[in-house]
Amino acid sequence: MFRNITIGQYVPGDSAIHKLDPRVKIIITFIFIIAIFFINKFSGYIFAMLYLWLVIRISKIPFSYVLKGLRPVIVILLLTVSLNMFFTPGGTVLYTLGPLKITSAGLKFAVFMGLRLIFLIIGTSLLTLTTSPISLTDGIEHILKPFSKIGVPAHELAMMMTIALRFIPTLIEEAEKIMKAQMARGADFESGNIVNRARGLVPLLVPLFISAFRRADELAIAMESRCYRGGHNRTRMKKLEVHTRDYAALFITGVIVVLIVWNRSWAW
Amino acid sequence: MAFIIRAQNVSFCYSEGESKSPPVLKDINLQFEKGEFIGIIGHNGSGKSTLAKHFNALLLPTKGNVYVKDMDTKDAKHLWDIRQTAGLVFQNPDNQIVAAIVEEDVAFGPENLGIPPEEIRKRVEYALKAVGMWEYKDFPPHMLSGGQKQRVAIAGIIAMKPECIVLDEPTAMLDPIGRREVISTIKKLNKEEGITVILITHFMEEVVDADRVIVMDDGKVVLDGTPKEVFKEVEVLKKIGLDVPQVTELAHQLRKEGIDIPSDILTIEEMVEFICR
Numbered sequence: 001m002f003r004n005i006t007i008g009q010y011v012p013g014d015s016a017i018h019k020l021d022p023r024v025k026i027i028i029t030f031i032f033i034i035a036i037f038f039i040n041k042f043s044g045y046i047f048a049m050l051y052l053w054l055v056i057r058i059s060k061i062p063f064s065y066v067l068k069g070l071r072p073v074i075v076i077l078l079l080t081v082s083l084n085m086f087f088t089p090g091g092t093v094l095y096t097l098g099p100l101k102i103t104s105a106g107l108k109f110a111v112f113m114g115l116r117l118i119f120l121i122i123g124t125s126l127l128t129l130t131t132s133p134i135s136l137t138d139g140i141e142h143i144l145k146p147f148s149k150i151g152v153p154a155h156e157l158a159m160m161m162t163i164a165l166r167f168i169p170t171l172i173e174e175a176e177k178i179m180k181a182q183m184a185r186g187a188d189f190e191s192g193n194i195v196n197r198a199r200g201l202v203p204l205l206v207p208l209f210i211s212a213f214r215r216a217d218e219l220a221i222a223m224e225s226r227c228y229r230g231g232h233n234r235t236r237m238k239k240l241e242v243h244t245r246d247y248a249a250l251f252i253t254g255v256i257v258v259l260i261v262w263n264r265s266w267a268w
Numbered sequence: 269m270a271f272i273i274r275a276q277n278v279s280f281c282y283s284e285g286e287s288k289s290p291p292v293l294k295d296i297n298l299q300f301e302k303g304e305f306i307g308i309i310g311h312n313g314s315g316k317s318t319l320a321k322h323f324n325a326l327l328l329p330t331k332g333n334v335y336v337k338d339m340d341t342k343d344a345k346h347l348w349d350i351r352q353t354a355g356l357v358f359q360n361p362d363n364q365i366v367a368a369i370v371e372e373d374v375a376f377g378p379e380n381l382g383i384p385p386e387e388i389r390k391r392v393e394y395a396l397k398a399v400g401m402w403e404y405k406d407f408p409p410h411m412l413s414g415g416q417k418q419r420v421a422i423a424g425i426i427a428m429k430p431e432c433i434v435l436d437e438p439t440a441m442l443d444p445i446g447r448r449e450v451i452s453t454i455k456k457l458n459k460e461e462g463i464t465v466i467l468i469t470h471f472m473e474e475v476v477d478a479d480r481v482i483v484m485d486d487g488k489v490v491l492d493g494t495p496k497e498v499f500k501e502v503e504v505l506k507k508i509g510l511d512v513p514q515v516t517e518l519a520h521q522l523r524k525e526g527i528d529i530p531s532d533i534l535t536i537e538e539m540v541e542f543i544c545r
């Protein structure tokens with residue numbers, strides 16, 4: 001039941017995209033997201049599409065895998081598209097369905113919004129597909145570090161994420177063990193309506209929480225005895241280094257952004 | 269003689285003041301020499317873990333003093349030196365591994381000490397090789413066996429270059445194979461790297477070839493000597509609810525039956541040698 005939960009959806013690999021500095025990847029993703037919002041006509045999406053196609057090809061991640069990232073948001077996607085389609089006024093009426101009218105402007109806008117969402121999701125999921133949660137954490141810590149002067153707890157956030165990544169598999173294993181033990185005593189986690197099933201989870205969650213707190217307590221003592229005293233004066237074994245490929249990636253992204261912005265003033 | 273750890277008249281209560289609890293440690297005096305392999309045994313609740321936590325200033329004595337290399341554990345300015353000198357390994361390997369990758373976990377201690385990255389790399393390699401886990405450096409901890417996890421935890425301490433490691437029942441949650449891995453790793457570190465080892469355990473077999481065995485009962489040290497001197501006292505050990513190594517027990521029974529056999533036989537080899545003479 002818990003086995004198929006994966007953290008993030010990282011696909012290990014050694015492509016140039018995988019090897020990019022996580023900081024650079026995070027920044028590029030942000031730039032791409034913002035650029036998407038600058039697109040004001042369909043032709044602009046050609047550049048974004050070209051860019052994503054290039055990234056996917058280099059990263060060697062199968063297209064089907066990338067598209068799978070859309071599945072969890074398909075409902076939101078359909079909802080957005082249909083709302084925009086039915087409730088955007090203007091243009092010629094193409095189709096009437098009772099009180100609902102599909103107008104040419106509505107259709108155009110709906111497709112436009114749909115594309116925007118799809119590009120956003122694919123863009124961000126490419127980040128998590130090609131970056132291990134650990135280097136993602138490192139990247140976030142390094143990006144936030146300059147802001148720690150104004151009170152952003154960069155080190156603490158990164159430490160929390162690290163510990164979460166470390167303990168999620170352990171807690172999943174433990175949950176399975178507790179479940180098996182409860183099932184051996186006749187507990188039923190799989191049948192009944194939703195209320196009964198939720199109630200059935202109580203004997204699973206209570207011991208899990210108790211044990212998680214005990215673990216936290218022991219971990220804190222172990223960390224302290226390994227001289228942990230927060231982020232102050234702490235060094236890191238892994239240094240993040242910016243290579244030529246990182247500059248190349250930034251450059252290509254820059255070109256795409258320039259094209260997208262320039263595209264705004266085109267006639268079509 | 270240079271003592272690595274000294275406990276002088278140490279008493280300890282978990283809570284003081286109004287709701288004063290009974291003392292868990294009662295007037296303990298101990299001195300450990302550099303390079304020694306010391307076993308501490310005692311039944312549940314005898315205060316072993318509490319004592320271990322005094323050795324790296326996780327707990328401070330209510331009365332008396334603990335010195336690590338002549339640094340008083342009550343002196344806050346030595347806190348980090350003390351914790352770096354005397355490392356502590358706990359029972360549950362799962363709850364002392366911090367990072368999601370083996371080598372990053374081993375780096376955790378040195379990173380906290382503010383050591384430069386190149387030096388940390390060297391130390392991580394040295395520590396993982398010392399415990400025989402170098403091939404697993406890129407593994408996530410949850411893919412390792414209990415014994416392997418515990419060896420990673422030991423490497424995490426070794427990477428801080430301690431002079432002394434205190435292990436609080438490091439094998440209690442392991443299967444026999446894991447137990448053997450961990451114990452032989454500890455022995456190797458003691459012999460080859462000259463690290464002082466203080467091993468707290470419930471398994472008598474693990475301390476029969478220690479330099480010194482300390483028996484605790486109800487917060488006091490009741491026996492302190494070489495394994496032969498200690499395990500000879502079968503009656504004392506039984507009275508406080510401890511087992512002796514199986515072979516020693518056998519020799520003891522044989523003696524009671526009137527057979528002339530030394531009372532300080534600890535291992536099967538010694539027994540075989542005696543019988544075949």
Ligand SMILES: Nc1ncnc2c1ncn2[C@@H]1O[C@H](COP(=O)(O)OP(=O)(O)OP(=O)(O)O)[C@@H](O)[C@H]1O
Pocket residue numbers: 282292310311312313314315316317318319
């Ligand atoms: N955090 C605590 N607060 C209050 N009392 C405690 C605490 N930890 C331990 N004690 C008490 O101190 C006594 C000694 O405990 P300690 O854990 O040192 O024994 P131990 O010899 O390590 O036992 P075990 O073999 O079970 O690990 C016990 O009576 C215990 O109840």
Ligand SMILES: [Mg+2]
Pocket residue numbers: 316317318436437
């Ligand atoms: Mg204990």
